[in-house]
Amino acid sequence: MHWINAIAMVIMIGSGWEIYNDEIIFGWLTFPKWAVIGPWAAPALQWHFFGMWVLGLNGLAYLAYGIATGRLRRKLLPISPREFIADVKGALSFQLAHDDITVYNAVQKVLYVGVIAIVIVQVLSGLAIWKPIQFPTLYKLFIDFQSARLVHFIGMALICGFVLVHVSLALLVPKTLVAMVTGGPRTPESKP
Template sequence: MSDSQAIVLVHPVVVRVTHWINAFAMICMLMSGWAIYNASPIFPFHFPVWATVGGWLGGSIAWHFAAMWLLCANGLLYLAYGVTSGHLRRKLLPVRARDVARDAALALRFRLPHESGRYNAVQRALYLSVLLLGALLVASGLSIWKPVQLSWLTALFGGFDFARRVHFVAMVGVAGFVVVHLLLVLLVPRTLPPMFTGRTRRRAHRTDEASNRARV
């Protein structure tokens, strides 16, 4: 049977909305976090002022907490939808080391095929990693924010000073994910419009066209 092009729904509205809220909240958290870091650096460097928000320490902390609650609420919404709908299982699992190594090698040679709405092994590993990093950021951030009230959590991270380092390393991981994510969009720009519209053209089997075609 012959193949034909079909307009299919690849990103449900919940995924699109939570994606853009996450992007906004993550940028706010990174820039406000850099300003907070500059007030008491743990390494011998500062972030440029133009890359920070808040204007002063109190303002940056206010930005950071506002973005944190937004990110947590949005993340819980995404996880609830992803688990109940099967989205996380379908899109991000399974992740096998050999598949990640194979797709990473193809990506380095610019030979990795990409189709909107279908994640390769490298993407699945990256998305799962950033979810885990997000949980680590929240936990280490709470241990820094309330080191007395949550002393057990602070102790779990090896004390206040080490918890700050864990928080910083997790932040670097998230920032790295954002950079890689943006680079992939630049390399494969056709993946961006579906994150607004939810739909893309995909080669579909004729017998499956009716069930896969999205309403426009």
């Protein structure tokens, strides 16, 4: 589910950048041709809607599995502010322990819960700008089209920021990358 999500995100961000280029929000910002997916806005929108199904169905499967098995709660909660501050200090001085990669530290928990919440807002704002007539209440939640568009754009920027931090931290602890490909070490609950 992680790698399906990674591919879907590349499609959503790349095609989103081409859609943005067609009607820019900030005068100083257009995305370079080599970084976008789709030759112009219409095919880029088709890529975006294709990616939407992959991202949406994969995300629903992830949440359903995580909630039904209790994995989400077990892995991501509770988050204690004191532990978070201690782990931020530890991370900045490269002193966080990574002996047991099956247990997330508080910085990881905050980043993962945060990015899941942003992706949910991204799906909701995307649906609001795509189908404002079919989802009027959702649309009104974002006030109007332009503000929904802006929320959608800021969501994308936050996800890009997350990806940068996430990939850098994973590269610093390469055994996490291996675990993400092989399935990782056995945890007490995954033992038969």
